[in-house]
Amino acid sequence: xxEQDKNAPSNFIRQIIDADLKEGRHEGRVHTRFxxxxxxxxxxxxxxxxxxxxxxxxxxxxxxxxxxxxxTNPHKENVEYVNSIMQDVSWLGFDWDDRLFYAxxxxxxxxxxxxxxxxxxxxxxxxxDAGQMREYRGTLTEPGRESxxxxxxxxxxxxxxxRMRAGEFxxxxxxxxxxxxxxxxNLNMRDPTLYRIRHGVIHHQTGEAWCIYPMYDYTHPxxxxxxxxxxxxxxxxxxxxxxxxDWVLENISIDCHPQQIEFSxxxxxYTVMSKRKLTQLVDEKYVDGWDxxxxxxxxxxxxxxxxxxxxxxxxxxxGITKADNSVEMEMLESCIREDLDQHAPRAMAVLNPxxxxxxxxxxxxxxxxxxxxxxxxxxxGSRIIKFTREIFIDRDDFLEQAPNKYKRLVTGGEVRLRNxxxxxxxxxxxxxxxxxxxxxxxxxxxxxxxxxxxxKVRGVIHWVSASHGFTAKVRLYDRLFNHPAPDADxxxxxxxxxxxxxxxxxxxxxxxxxxxxxxxxxSRFQFEREGYFCLDAAASEEGVPVFNRTVTLRxxxxxxxxxxx
RNA sequence: UGGGAUGUAGCUCAACUGGCAGAGCGACGGACUCUGACUCCGUAGGUUCGAGGUUCGACCCCUCGCAUCCCAGCCA
Numbered sequence: 190x191x192e193q194d195k196n197a198p199s200n201f202i203r204q205i206i207d208a209d210l211k212e213g214r215h216e217g218r219v220h221t222r223f224x225x226x227x228x229x230x231x232x233x234x235x236x237x238x239x240x241x242x243x244x245x246x247x248x249x250x251x252x253x254x255x256x257x258x259x260x261t262n263p264h265k266e267n268v269e270y271v272n273s274i275m276q277d278v279s280w281l282g283f284d285w286d287d288r289l290f291y292a293x294x295x296x297x298x299x300x301x302x303x304x305x306x307x308x309x310x311x312x313x314x315x316x317x318d319a320g321q322m323r324e325y326r327g328t329l330t331e332p333g334r335e336s337x338x339x340x341x342x343x344x345x346x347x348x349x350x351x352r353m354r355a356g357e358f359x360x361x362x363x364x365x366x367x368x369x370x371x372x373x374x375n376l377n378m379r380d381p382t383l384y385r386i387r388h389g390v391i392h393h394q395t396g397e398a399w400c401i402y403p404m405y406d407y408t409h410p411x412x413x414x415x416x417x418x419x420x421x422x423x424x425x426x427x428x429x430x431x432x433x434x435d436w437v438l439e440n441i442s443i444d445c446h447p448q449q450i451e452f453s454x455x456x457x458x459y460t461v462m463s464k465r466k467l468t469q470l471v472d473e474k475y476v477d478g479w480d481x482x483x484x485x486x487x488x489x490x491x492x493x494x495x496x497x498x499x500x501x502x503x504x505x506x507x508g509i510t511k512a513d514n515s516v517e518m519e520m521l522e523s524c525i526r527e528d529l530d531q532h533a534p535r536a537m538a539v540l541n542p543x544x545x546x547x548x549x550x551x552x553x554x555x556x557x558x559x560x561x562x563x564x565x566x567x568x569x570g571s572r573i574i575k576f577t578r579e580i581f582i583d584r585d586d587f588l589e590q591a592p593n594k595y596k597r598l599v600t601g602g603e604v605r606l607r608n609x610x611x612x613x614x615x616x617x618x619x620x621x622x623x624x625x626x627x628x629x630x631x632x633x634x635x636x637x638x639x640x641x642x643x644x645k646v647r648g649v650i651h652w653v654s655a656s657h658g659f660t661a662k663v664r665l666y667d668r669l670f671n672h673p674a675p676d677a678d679x680x681x682x683x684x685x686x687x688x689x690x691x692x693x694x695x696x697x698x699x700x701x702x703x704x705x706x707x708x709x710x711x712s713r714f715q716f717e718r719e720g721y722f723c724l725d726a727a728a729s730e731e732g733v734p735v736f737n738r739t740v741t742l743r744x745x746x747x748x749x750x751x752x753x754x
Numbered sequence: 755u756g757g758g759a760u761g762u763a764g765c766u767c768a769a770c771u772g773g774c775a776g777a778g779c780g781a782c783g784g785a786c787u788c789u790g791a792c793u794c795c796g797u798a799g800g801u802u803c804g805a806g807g808u809u810c811g812a813c814c815c816c817u818c819g820c821a822u823c824c825c826a827g828c829c830a
Binding site for chain 1 (some may be wrong): 756757758759760761764765766767768778779780781787788789790791792793822823824825826827828829830
C-alpha cells in the first residue's frame, strides 16, 4: 500500500471511531466488515464501501475487516456472484485473511435466537398473507393494527415455528414476526418479519438444508455481533432500520453490540449504480456482460484499463459524508490519468490511418530509431522503432486548409514526426470522389534529434511504419448514457431511453507499432497524443489484438474546438 | 406538526468543534514542451439554503421556515 493510501483523508466515521477509542468503547478494538449480497457484480459504489471498511481496518492498530456474504435470499443469489465479488475485492488490493464468512454460516444460531425471542414473548408466528399484512401495517401517516395472531401463546408459537422449519407449511402461509409496536412512526418497527418460508430453492451454501430464511434486519445485527464487529457501516437508506438493529441485539442473549453508522452512497454522473438496473443492462443485452468496459462495475473498470490504485485514489478523493451526492466523471478520469501518466509506457498507434510516402527517402531503407518509453522516467527504458519511406499518420493530423492555431500537418507545411524527422507535405493525392488517399512528403535528414536550421516547427505528430506496423482492433468507449442522471429523470419512461448510442466505436484498421505485438494481456499503454489503452486479451483473436481505450488524454484543443462551434 | 436524514465554490469534500471560509476535480489565462499530454505559474468562482436570536465573535449553538433524499417487501 502506498503512502497516499495510508493517509486516507479523515471523515466523520473515523472521528467517531477516534472518539470511541478514546472513551474505551468496544474494548478498544476496531473491527469492520464488508457485507455484499451475492446477487450481482460489485460496482464503484461498492468500491467506496470496500475502501472505507478495509481502509479503516488497515489504518487502526489491530484493525480487522471481514468479508461476509449476506446470503439470506437464495432466490437471487449464486456462486458466480460470490466468486466475482471475492476476485474484485482482492483485485482492489484488500485481504480478508481467514475471515471469510457467510450469513448462512449462522442459520442455526439465528434459529436459536428466534426461539429465544419467541420464548420471551417478543416474537410470534403470523398467518396473515402478504396483502393482509400490508393493510395491517398502516401508512406513513396512520398507525397500523395488531395482527389477530399476535397474542398466540408461547407454546403455540414455538410449535408453529418448529413446524415452519420442518417444512409443514407452504410458502407465504406464515412468517415469524417481532412483537414491537404497530403504532410506531417508524414502519420498520411495526412488527417486522423475521423469517419467511421458501421451499424449492437450492441455497448456494446450504443447499436444501433450510426452507425458512431469516430477513436482513434480523440477520445483520446478529451476524455482526457474532463476528465481534465494532462499527457496522452501511448506507443511508438503513438509517430507519437502526432502531430495529438495536432492538434485535437488546432482546437476545448476546454480549456484543456493534454500532451501526450510515453514510451516503456514491452516485456517478452519466451512469447508473443500482444493481437492479445494472442487471437489466446485462440481461437485456444493452451491454456485453457485467464486465463490459462501459459498465461502472469493478470488473468493467478493470477491463476498461482502470488500475486498483486509481480506484482507491478516487474513493479517497470523494470522501465519506451523509450528504446525497453526484460525482462528476472527470473525478474518476483524473485519477486514472494521474496513475497511468506515471506508470504506463508510451507507444505509437495510428487509429485512422492515412498513408504518407516520403519521396526523398530511399525505398529499401529501414532506419532503427530509439524511442524512450516514458518522457520523464528513464528507468522505463527505450525501444527501437523502424522508420521507412512509407508510413501512416492519423487522418486528423492533416488538414488542407487549417485554422489559425492548428499545429499539425498542412499542405506545404512542416511537422515533426515524433521520435523521428521533420517532414513537409508537398502534394495531396485524392480519389475521384475527392477523398484524400495519400500524402506525398519529403523529409529533412538533418532533423533527427535536432531542430531544423533557421525555422521553427511547432507541431509533433505520431506515426507508424507502413511496412512494420500491424493492424489491430481498437475500441473507443464513451459514456454509457447521455444524461447526467439517467435514473433520476422522471420525464422519460425508462432510464434506457438515455442510453448513448455512440458509447462504443470500434476501429478495425488501426495500425500499431511493432513493439505492441508482444503486449501482455491486460497491459496498459499510453498511445501518444491519443489516450490510455489496454490490451483486452479476452476480446483478442489470433493475430488480431484488441485494445480498449481507458480514457483519452486531456485535450484542450478539442475543448477549444467545441467551444467555437 | 407521520418518521428519519441532508443543505459550505460548477462537482466532491475540509474548516483543529465558537476565532481571518480552504483543498481536490472542473473552468479560464499564461509559461514550458519532439505528446495541443505531463509539469509549473496565475485568475475567476461563496449572502456557508433563508429569516430571526444568543455571543466581543456563528458554517458551527437556539427558534421558525424552505428545499432535497429515504421509509408503507415475506428484498438487501
